[in-house]
Amino acid sequence: MIRISLDLMGGDFGPEVVIPGAAKALERHPDVTFLLFGQKDKCEPLLAAHPKLKQNAVFHDCEVAVAMDEKPSQALRRGRYVSSMWMAIDAVKKGEADVVVSAGNTGALMAMAKFCLRTMANIERPAIAAIWPTLAGESIVLDVGATIGADAQQLLDFAVMGGAMARALFEIEHPKIGLLNVGVEEVKGQEEVREAGRLIREAGLDTIEYCGFVEGSDLGKGTVDVVVTEGFTGNIALKTAEGTARQIAEYLRLSMSRTLLAKLGYILAKGAFDRLREKMDPRKVNGGVFLGLNGIVIKSHGGTDGEGFAAAIDVGYDMARNELTRKIESDLNRYHAQHPKNAGPEAA
Structure with missing residues (x-):
């Protein structure tokens, strides 16, 4: 039970x-x-x-x-x-x-x-992970609002926790992890993001596959299983995606009801529109996870x-x-046992 x-x-x-x-x-x-x-x-x-x-x-x-x-x-x-x-x-x-x-x-x-x-x-700080619909299925994005301005070590912790969540939710043995950045080149982005990329690469984590930097356009493509970012950027991305989905749905509704021919076209393609509505329904991916x-x-x-x-x-x-909790604890303990100098303060 x-x-x-x-x-x-x-x-x-x-x-x-x-x-x-x-x-x-x-x-x-x-x-x-x-x-x-x-x-x-x-x-x-x-x-x-x-x-x-x-x-x-x-x-x-x-x-x-x-x-x-x-x-x-x-x-x-x-x-x-x-x-x-x-x-x-x-x-x-x-x-x-x-x-x-x-x-x-x-x-x-x-x-x-x-x-x-x-x-x-x-x-040091928890993260909120959201399930994100993509062309490839679903992915996980974190943090979407808990930690504003995360440092490199916190971003690495998010990567470990997000990977554990992907294993628990999607049952993927080695989920692909990407750091959200302004470009995929290693020289781009803020110093904390570049440093986080270096830490993840050098960590030798055997539970995830680090794929480097990803851009905003990769969120919908499903390029990776887990997208890691800090909470300010993640929350804006989440709200933008929700607003865009509602905007597109309203555009479609107005277009399909504008003329008699459009209404007829809607009736003929109703099955396809129903599937689109299902895909764009934010209720289907409701539920942020505190990690x-x-x-x-x-x-x-x-x-x-x-x-x-x-x-x-x-x-x-x-x-x-x-x-989920056991998987996260296991992955974090494995990392910090291998990199004791990077271990953060013990929880109060």
Whole structure:
């Protein structure tokens, strides 16, 4: 059994989305049991509409729900020990759950997860990894918002963690890793990125295949399995891709409804357009993974619907089933055993 802890109050719509999403995920993964954390008066009526989920879950009443616009420091002070977000994370720390999924405030979720679970040994900062649709299938991009201005050693750690995630999610023995840069030539880019490339090349990591620098255009091509960057650049790339997908979808909608002939063409090519819509649906790749913590934390998009939240649970299920944390720890320990002078400070 995979045990998944859910913050029912997180996201723009709270339990109205999380509970139906959990019910959908349970249909796909009948070997899951849920630990549900939320405010009883808001959650119990919704749970009653999903008897199968209620039967396969344990509900815990919580006093506090973290607001989407709440500052991380304020959320920690107000919600530590008593909020649905904290209690859902704490279930992983206590060993009661294998993974936690929340659609809540990203900053608060990261702050609480770091405070509760702590970072792994030799990891200075965690990263958020996103699943990215590509022409070749899917890839992983990290960091997409946790660490702004990562140094060379942190970028190397991201490469190791991203490689472990690719092995867990895609079941690739030696995933291809690329560093996002302004060009593929070794002389281009910021000093920290060039230094990170040197460290990865010289590390002799046998769990990944380092492919050098990649450019922004490679993100959609699927040139590599894992794209490594720092959080500022990664977050902008992520938001740009999401906005471009919505822009293209709107262009298509307007074009297909403009004339009678266009409407007829749409009807004739409906199957192809349905497949395109499926490919461009951001809900299908929902679920950012917090890497570098002593536990698996999945961040769902706050504005998603039940289908999108179910996809985030799917990611958490795969990470737990394929022992993501153990793989990351093993890869990091192997690297730092070979390069003790590069080991970072021990986690507090």
